[in-house]
Amino acid sequence: MLIANATLPDGRERDVRIADGEIDAVEPSLSGEPDVDAAGKRLFPGAIDVHVHFRQPGYSHKETWETGSRSAAAGGVTTVVDQPNTDPATVDGAGFDEKADLAAASYVDYGINGGVTESWNPDELFDRPLFALGEVFLADSTGDMGIDADLFGDAVARAAENDVTVTVHAEDADLFDQSARDADAGGEGEAANADLWSAFRAAEAEEAAVERAVEVGGDSDADVHIAHTSTPEGIDAASAGGATCEVTPHHLFLSREDLGELGTYGRMNPPLRSAERREAVYERVADGTVDVIATDHAPHTREEKEAGLWDAPSGVPGVxxxxxxxxxxxxxxxxxxxxxxxxxxxxxxxxxxxxxxGQIEEGRDADLVLFDPESSQKIRGEDLNSKCEWTPFEGRRGVFPELTLVRGEIVYRNGNFGTAVGRNVRR
Structure with a gap:
């Protein structure tokens, strides 16, 4: 394939030739009849979303590898990393193998994270083509995937021995504000009180957990990556401690002020923060302090999200x-x-x-996304490809791709899907 006259992210106009799944040449002018005339359009490397929950195995009524990866491809994401809290959880060899079999349906490349629980089997996990350890729940009240500080230290040490990054969900449940629950006097958790979830999972709980995670990581000389940082304090603690961090689109664009409209659809972990904190997070995204944007794509059905505040599951779609x-x-x-x-x-x-x-360079995989920078449109949940069919960004504007390639193969083009070609990036 030859893509001609494309504008790259840095503003250069280039022709890009693809051969055998790789970028063969990037030049001002290449010979041959172009397959795609990209004049007036921009060509990006495919996005790498290092934090998704595609729900299989165990919760295919919410999402599947097929529907989730189609949604990724339609949004210009060419690689995803799936988290371990499925059923069964990806905490041993059998759990990894079951998920890997299901991931064969993916339209985009993928990584599979291993999880850490009291019953995890690190020998089996590290024997598999593992992407990372994560999302490791440090001192977090999220149920079966939560671990204590001692097990966290052991897991980080084992990861360091195997040169595997640890992705940490950093919230310290000991610092959650119980008075927020008490404020819901009726105990019904009505959607109108959705802001109580943000008050309950206090911002201070994130900063404390990040500090602990980077301290343990430093003791083991491990690579620590902090998932979905939602506060400027958490971001700064990660940066000061030598860890990398990610911010989600919902923490970047939404705040507690949006909860009156979102109700329980806006419940996620960590929760939405104040408008002031959101603005400070945006500043750190813009100035380079934040390393990565990742979605924490966590779809649930409408019926599930419309339960009371204390019963509705946490998470929103976003890939x-x-x-x-x-x-x-x-x-x-x-x-x-x-x-x-x-x-x-x-x-x-x-x-x-x-x-x-990650780059448009000769020899790299031809994971490419083409879009018209002026084709801004309103986001509608009914137009998206996730199985859950809703979005917290309803009515906001976005610039969607018209062409998505994974290793030179067309997986999405103007509303139509190609072939499922995804493979494990750690194969």
Whole structure:
């Protein structure tokens, strides 16, 4: 394939030739009849979403590898990393193998994270083509995946021995504000009181857990990556401690002020923060302090999300809207196209050791996304490809891709899907 006249993230106009799944040449002018005339359009490296929950095995009524990866491809994401809290959890060899069999249905490349519980089997996990350990729940009240500090230290040490990154869900449940629950006098958790979830899972709980995670990581000389940081304090603690961190689109664009409209659809962990904290998070995304944007794509059905506040599951979908929302920010000149590229492609590839991905360079995988920078449109849940069919970004604007390639294969083009070609990036 020859793509001609494309504008790259840094503003250069180039022709890009693809051969055998790789980028063969990137030049001002290449000979041959172009397959795609990209004049007036931008060509990006495919996004790498290092934090998704595609729900299989165990919860296929919420999402499957097929529907989740289609949603990814339609949003310009060409690599995803799935988290371990499925059923069974990915904590041993059998759990990994079951998930790997299901992942064969993926339209995009993928990694599989191993989990840490009291019953995990590190020998079996590290014998598999594991992407990382994570999402490791440090002192977090999320149920079966939560671990104590001693087990966390052991897991980090084992990961360091095997040169595996540890991705940490950093919230210290000891610092949750019980008075927020008490404030719900009726105990019914009505959607109108959705802000109580943010008050309950207090911002201080994140900073304390990040500090603990980077301290333990430093003791073991491990690579620690903090998932979905939602506060400027958490981001700064990660940066000061030598860890990398990610921010989700919902923590970047939404705040507690949106909960009156979102209700329980806006419940997630960590929760939405104040408008002031959201603005401070955005500043750190723009100035380079934050390393990665990742979605924490966590779909649930409408019926599940419409339960009372204390019963509704946490999480929102986002894999299809991450890049479009960021490209809209670039279109509005709030972020540069180069910064967007770094957040969604170049930095994830560097941090997680994916040398064949993340850049438009000769010899890299031809994971490419083409879009018209002026094709801004309203986001509608009914138009998206996730099985849950809703979005917390309803009515906001995004710039969606018209063409998505995974290793040179067309997986999405103008509303149509190609072939499922995904493979494990750690194969």
């Amino acid at each position: 299809e809207t991450m890049l479009p929302l960021l490209l809209e920010e670039a279109r509005q000149e709030n972020l540069s196209y180069e910064r967007v590229r770094d957040l969604i492609a170049a930095n994830p590839a560097d941090i997680f050791d994916l040398p064949s991905k």
